Amino acid sequence: MSNTDVSKLNPPAAKQKVNIANLLIEGRAFAALLVIVIFFSLMSPNYLTISNLLIMSSHVAIYGILAIGMLLVILTGGIDLSVGSVLGLAGIIAGFLMQGVTFNSMGIILYPPVWAVVVMTLAFGAFLGSITGVLVAYMRVPAFVATLGILYVARGIALLITNGLTYNNLGGNATYGNTGFDWLGFNRLFGIPVSVVVLAVLAAIFGIVLARSAFGRWIYATGGNQRAAELSGVPVPFVHVCVYALSGMLSSVAGLVLSSQLTSAGPTAGFTYEMIAIAAVVIGGASLNGGRGNVRGTMLGAFVIGFLSDGLVIIGVSAYWQTVFTGAVIVLAVLLNSLQYGGKRL
Amino acid sequence: MTVDTSIFPAPDANAVEAVLSARNVAKIFGSIQALKGVNFDVHRGQVTTLFGENGAGKSTLMKILSGVYKPTSGQIILDGAPIEFDSSTEARDHGISIIHQELSLAPNMTVRDNIFMGREIRTMKGVDFAEEERQCRLLLAELEENIDPRVKVEDLRLGQQQIVEIARALSVNSRILIMDEPTSALSASEVDVLFKVIRDLKSRGVSIVYISHHLEEALQITDHAVVLRDGNMTAYAPRKDIDLEWIVRHMVGEHFNLGSPPRGYEFGEVVLEVDGLTVSDKTGNQKLVDELSLDVRAGEIVCIYGLMGAGRTELLECLAGRLPARQGKVRLNGRDITRTSIAERIASGLVLVPEDRQRDGLVQTMTIGQNLSLANLRRLVRGLFTSTRLEREHIDNAIRRTTVKAGSPDHLIGSLSGGNQQKVVIGKMWSTNPNAILLDEPSRGIDIGAKAEVFRLLAEGAREGLAVLYTTSEVGECLSVAHRIIVMHKGKISAEFGSDVTKARIMAASGEAVVH
Numbered sequence: 001m002s003n004t005d006v007s008k009l010n011p012p013a014a015k016q017k018v019n020i021a022n023l024l025i026e027g028r029a030f031a032a033l034l035v036i037v038i039f040f041s042l043m044s045p046n047y048l049t050i051s052n053l054l055i056m057s058s059h060v061a062i063y064g065i066l067a068i069g070m071l072l073v074i075l076t077g078g079i080d081l082s083v084g085s086v087l088g089l090a091g092i093i094a095g096f097l098m099q100g101v102t103f104n105s106m107g108i109i110l111y112p113p114v115w116a117v118v119v120m121t122l123a124f125g126a127f128l129g130s131i132t133g134v135l136v137a138y139m140r141v142p143a144f145v146a147t148l149g150i151l152y153v154a155r156g157i158a159l160l161i162t163n164g165l166t167y168n169n170l171g172g173n174a175t176y177g178n179t180g181f182d183w184l185g186f187n188r189l190f191g192i193p194v195s196v197v198v199l200a201v202l203a204a205i206f207g208i209v210l211a212r213s214a215f216g217r218w219i220y221a222t223g224g225n226q227r228a229a230e231l232s233g234v235p236v237p238f239v240h241v242c243v244y245a246l247s248g249m250l251s252s253v254a255g256l257v258l259s260s261q262l263t264s265a266g267p268t269a270g271f272t273y274e275m276i277a278i279a280a281v282v283i284g285g286a287s288l289n290g291g292r293g294n295v296r297g298t299m300l301g302a303f304v305i306g307f308l309s310d311g312l313v314i315i316g317v318s319a320y321w322q323t324v325f326t327g328a329v330i331v332l333a334v335l336l337n338s339l340q341y342g343g344k345r346l
Numbered sequence: 347m348t349v350d351t352s353i354f355p356a357p358d359a360n361a362v363e364a365v366l367s368a369r370n371v372a373k374i375f376g377s378i379q380a381l382k383g384v385n386f387d388v389h390r391g392q393v394t395t396l397f398g399e400n401g402a403g404k405s406t407l408m409k410i411l412s413g414v415y416k417p418t419s420g421q422i423i424l425d426g427a428p429i430e431f432d433s434s435t436e437a438r439d440h441g442i443s444i445i446h447q448e449l450s451l452a453p454n455m456t457v458r459d460n461i462f463m464g465r466e467i468r469t470m471k472g473v474d475f476a477e478e479e480r481q482c483r484l485l486l487a488e489l490e491e492n493i494d495p496r497v498k499v500e501d502l503r504l505g506q507q508q509i510v511e512i513a514r515a516l517s518v519n520s521r522i523l524i525m526d527e528p529t530s531a532l533s534a535s536e537v538d539v540l541f542k543v544i545r546d547l548k549s550r551g552v553s554i555v556y557i558s559h560h561l562e563e564a565l566q567i568t569d570h571a572v573v574l575r576d577g578n579m580t581a582y583a584p585r586k587d588i589d590l591e592w593i594v595r596h597m598v599g600e601h602f603n604l605g606s607p608p609r610g611y612e613f614g615e616v617v618l619e620v621d622g623l624t625v626s627d628k629t630g631n632q633k634l635v636d637e638l639s640l641d642v643r644a645g646e647i648v649c650i651y652g653l654m655g656a657g658r659t660e661l662l663e664c665l666a667g668r669l670p671a672r673q674g675k676v677r678l679n680g681r682d683i684t685r686t687s688i689a690e691r692i693a694s695g696l697v698l699v700p701e702d703r704q705r706d707g708l709v710q711t712m713t714i715g716q717n718l719s720l721a722n723l724r725r726l727v728r729g730l731f732t733s734t735r736l737e738r739e740h741i742d743n744a745i746r747r748t749t750v751k752a753g754s755p756d757h758l759i760g761s762l763s764g765g766n767q768q769k770v771v772i773g774k775m776w777s778t779n780p781n782a783i784l785l786d787e788p789s790r791g792i793d794i795g796a797k798a799e800v801f802r803l804l805a806e807g808a809r810e811g812l813a814v815l816y817t818t819s820e821v822g823e824c825l826s827v828a829h830r831i832i833v834m835h836k837g838k839i840s841a842e843f844g845s846d847v848t849k850a851r852i853m854a855a856s857g858e859a860v861v862h
Contacts, residue, residue: 212731214723221720224709231668231698231706232721232774233689291711 028336029284029300032329036304040311047314054193058185058261060306061195062087064299065254066273067280068206069247071298074281075210076243077223077290078136078143083251083277085154086125087270090255092158094121095167095265098181114180122252128154129248133241147244151274158267166266170259185260195257199299202250207295219243223290279326280305283333285340304329364423365390365553366411366442366522371420373406380406382577383420387570388522388553393544395556395564397593398574399820404557407574408524411555412444413437443520445511445528453500458482460499461514485513488546490539505536512543523547524555529563530654541567559653560857561593573597591850598849604798604826607647607845608805614644615679617813618665618696618782623674625657625664625837630672634660636837637674642782647804647814649828651821653856657837658817659701662784665815666698667691679781692721695781699772699788701817707771708759714770715741715755721774740777748773748803765796772803783807785816789823801827821849 041048066083073080097117100109112120128150135146170181187194210216221229222239230236254273259265284301286293308329312322364387373381381403388394388411398404409415411422413431421428424440431437434444451460458478467474482495491509499507508528515523529537544554544567558564571588573581573596581596618641625635635657642648652658663669665676667688676684678696686694700706708717718741719726726732726740741755748769752762759767768788775783785804789797804814805827818824824831825845833841833855841855 208731212734214727214732217716217720217723217732220712220716221709224711225705227706228700228709229720230688231666231700233692233724233778234720235687235689287711291709 028333029297029304032283032304033300033307036307036311040307040315043311043315047311052314054191054196056307056310057196057199057303058193059310060302061193061199062254062258063273063276063280063306064199064302065202065250065257066277067284067298067302068202068295069250070274070277071281071284071286071293071295072206072210072219072243073143073247074278074286074288075219075223075290075293076240077226078240078243079147079278079288080129080132080244080247081144081147081274082128082132082150082154083247083254084270084273084275085151085158086128086248086251087255087258087273088267089128089154089158090121090125090252091259091265091269092161092167092267093124094118094181094256094259095170096161097121098170099167114183117181118256121256122249125252125255126245126249129251130241130245132248133244136244137237137240155267162267164267166264167259168264170263170265182260182263184257185263195261198253198257202253203295203299210295215239215242220291223292225291276305279330279333282330282337285337287337301333363390363392364388365425367423368407368411368417369421369423371407371410371417371422373403373410373415374418380577381410381417384574384577384579386411386572386579388555389570390553391548391551392569393548393554393556393567394570394572395558395568396572396574397561397564397597399597399822402574402597403577404574405526408444408526408555408557411437412442412524414444438518438520441519441521442524443515443518443522444524444526445508445515446526451499451507451511451514454498456496456498457486457493457502457510458495460510461485461495461517463514465518481517482513485517488516489513489543505532508532509536509540512540516547520552522553522555524557526557527559527654528556529558529560537563561590561853565590565593594850594853598822604823605801605805607827607829608645608809611645611809613646614811616641617644617679618642618815619675619677619680620661620665621675621677623661623664623676624672625660625669626672633672633837635664638834638837638839639674640832640839642813642815644781644811644813645808646830647808647816647828648830648832649824650815650817650832650834651819651824651852651856652817652834653819655836656834656856658819658834659786660837661834662698662786662815662817663700665784666696668698692775692778692780695779697721697775697778697780697783699775699783699785701786701790703767703771707774708767710758710760712759713756714745714750714752714759714762717759717770718744718755718774718777721778744773744777748776749799763796765792765799768792768796768800769803772800776803776807780812782813782815785814787818788816789818789820797823821852824852825849 037048046052066087070080070083094117097112097120100111102109132146132150135141136143171179184194184198189197210219218229218234218239221232221234222236226236255270258269280301281293281298282288282301283304284293284297284299286297305326309322309326312325366388368384368386370383370385371381372379372383384403384407386407396404396407406415410417413434413436422430429440452463458475461482462478467477479495486493486495489509489512491506493502493506493510499510502510512528528540532540547554556564556568569585571583571585571593572579573593575597583592620638620640622637622639623635624633624637626632627634638661640648650658650661660669664671667686671684674684675682678691678694681694683691683694683696709720715737719737722740723732726736728736745752745755750762750766750769750773752766759770762770772785772788788800792800804816808814829845831843831845831847831852832839833852835855835857840857843852
């Protein structure tokens with residue numbers, strides 16, 4: 001999204017008296033990222049190096065991809081608690097397919113090529129998401145409850161398929177022609193990890209969709225005022241099904257990237273990642289009431305969380321303190337959100 | 347309750363019998379002046395009724411007297427001494443209670459818990475439910491209503507809920523009781539009980555302020571009448587000096603010219619045809635719209651007048667596709683659209699401008715321009731995305747056509763005044779090029795100048811061949827641009843008039859008053 005969009009979200013009065021405080025609140029995610037980068041580069045000489053930045057970015061890619069899906073859902077006024085579990089299950093599905101599918105009746109083992117594995121995994125994620133969408137849009141199940149249910153179901157299925165074990169050999173086998181799964185997690189394009197490129201492409205696509213397409217406007221309108229959107233002819237149930245399906249699909253993308261980075265798929269992968277995704281969206285300035293937020297902010301939010309936790313690891317802060325810091329950052333972000341939106345009717 | 351007023355200097359002769367007075371009270375909401383310096387006396391131990399059309403400022407005045415709002419200027423005098431209330435709780439502590447038009451009960455809780463909400467009888471062992479229940483039974487027995495205090499409020503009929511609300515006000519020993527439309531949900535026999543209770547309260551020295559749209563009913567019970575119009579007090583008289591005609595004359599007054607029906611052309615074909623339409627409430631037991639039939643021709647403006655609860659909103663929401671029709675047919679240009687979605691109806695040329703623009707009309711998080719183009723986005727798509735140029739043209743056209751006064755279409759919708767917000771809602775729906783436009787109370791909450799402009803827009807649309815159907819609860823607005831006036835009462839059409847009808851006849855047909 002361009003800069004003009006930010007000014008659109010503010011009444012003229014606020015635009016006239018731009019001061020430091022306003023500027024800090026507006027660009028808080030960016031300011032926070034700057035503070036984090038400066039602080040850790042002072043603490044550790046290894047922090048601000050190209051190689052470390054790229055490694056951290058490839059971690060951020062997972063959160064970022066999840067957060068884009070989460071943003072779409074939160075913009076409509078909903079929430080998707082299932083993204084972490086769907087991420088885990090997607091990895092398992094991919095792992096399962098990579099091991100070859102045995103057809104006992106015909107006595108053959110089918111090894112689908114990697115592209116087919118990817119397509120099937122994404123389709124599965126979208127399918128799972130659209131189930132949530134139908135529950136929310138047509139059965140009037142609250143999003144919180146519907147996605148909480150899917151969270152447990154997906155995690156359970158992942159454990160059932162693997163019997164609690166992990167698929168370790170996702171490398172494929174040249175004789176079956178299904179090699180190349182590790183490309184997503186290990187390769188680089190022009191020196192940049194593929195996962196980061198995937199994140200950038202997805203961010204660009206969804207940024208444009210939200211800012212420029214009719215569908216994007218429907219998402220904002222649905223979250224801003226569902227009743228008004230309905231009466232203006234916006235197909236609100238369709239929008240709901242779409243955002244949950246997209247969130248499911250993006251979770252699968254993240255699942256593929258993660259299992260490719262690890263060349264293994266475990267049934268507990270992505271545990272509590274939904275919270276990180278929600279945090280990224282909130283730090284990025286989106287309103288949990290729906291209707292406000294954008295991809296750029298969400299990306300900044302994902303980088304804030306990723307760079308903060310990796311930085312704490314680098315300077316040797318205990319994992320327990322990391323959890324405390326992440327929590328504090330989230331509370332601070334929500335506090336600033338309510339400062340920004342507090343004076344206006346939501 | 348007697349209060350010695352001799353220690354306070356009396357501001358005027360009335361003060362001897364006025365327990366609560368408003369002196370020069372004004373209230374401004376944003377750009378709208380709801381009250382323009384009103385004087386109002388509540389007579390001790392008597393019923394004072396406040397008459398006035400919607401938007402005249404009745405509810406605002408009552409909310410100021412009961413501490414919900416603070417007046418922008420002016421004084422409240424209680425027992426001869428000026429007083430300021432910081433909250434409705436403080437007013438309640440001074441013995442002033444209000445029964446709001448919308449019930450303020452928690453439906454999930456019992457009658458007992460509602461009556462004692464916020465003032466539970468506490469003991470060392472927790473709440474003394476037995477004592478609360480005993481007091482409830484006494485109160486309800488006084489109101490001759492056989493309601494079990496342990497029943498949940500949601501299981502009661504609306505009329506009974508109203509009684510519970512009244513019981514709650516009585517339970518705090520109010521000496522001034524404000525009732526805002528207390529009978530709108532009551533049956534005739536329940537109204538009789540209420541009036542008996544009111545007389546009983548009077549005999550105990552309780553002063554009552556009564557607001558009602560049912561003029562005849564109010565005349566049965568009142569001792570004094572005060573009429574408000576457009577934020578001013580226009581008349582005051584004791585009961586013996588007044589009759590219905592007097593009230594209507596002062597309520598309606600000489601209205602600002604809201605235009606006249608556009609003439610000089612022939613109506614076209616029937617555009618909107620409603621045939622035996624029935625709409626039920628959520629439970630399916632009650633018919634909100636009862637086998638109603640009407641049609642509107644191209645170029646014709648039809649006004650539906652009715653009191654609150656007459657079924658106007660439900661009728662329009664059903665026509666627009668928001669509510670399902672239980673029976674009957676809706677046809678647009680001869681095509682049956684009864685089972686189509688809201689979006690399909692918009693596409694085929696039937697649009698609704700809803701009653702509550704904050705709740706149903708506008709997306710507050712979006713800009714003026716984004717609101718204006720929302721209903722038309724599909725037509726602005728070129729390739730994959732909406733065309734910025736087309737959207738800008740569309741927005742500029744809509745703003746010009748509906749004369750929205752906005753600094754820039756990129757400002758948030760909330761930066762506009764009520765009247766301009768309403769024009770944005772109208773502009774949004776109108777720019778879809780409809781054949782028929784439905785407007786539910788298009789003049790609600792906007793000032794008189796904006797009203798005139800809205801009606802001018804409707805007249806302009808009709809001249810261009812649009813079929814217009816709008817509702818109103820202000821009788822003066824029926825006699826503006828409408829060619830035909832339909833009066834709705836309890837879900838049915840109770841009368842139909844041409845544009846030459848009198849205000850009194852319209853009000854008579856709505857069940858508001860019978861003037862001979």
